[in-house]
Amino acid sequence: MVDSVFLRGDLHVYPEAEAPKSGGFAPPWGGGSGPSSYIGVSDYFVEYAWDIDHKKKIPVWMDLQLVLAHEGDHLWGISGHIDPDSAYTVYTKDCSGL
DSSP states (O other), rough: OOOHHOOOOOOOOOGEEEEEOEEOOEEETSSSSSTTTOOOHHHHHHHOOOOEEEEEEEESSOOOHHHHHHHHHHHHTTTOOTTTSSSSTTTTHHOOOO
């Protein structure tokens, strides 16, 4: 799902200052194609927190892979969060490496 968003050029990077407490966003049930199939990612994760050795705590440790896995879950229609900080979705930890 995330790879098709990336290949179409529908992965958008936004300035961290616009949403400092968020790593990204994606519409629930956005799917792998169509007008609601896109992901937004904070520029901080693209420029500085791209892997497990370069991560940021907001409110849990996150990196680009975790943000993409989390937003990919939302595109699949998985909107439930499994932790009190709303950082993890069902597959976030398994697919991100954190």
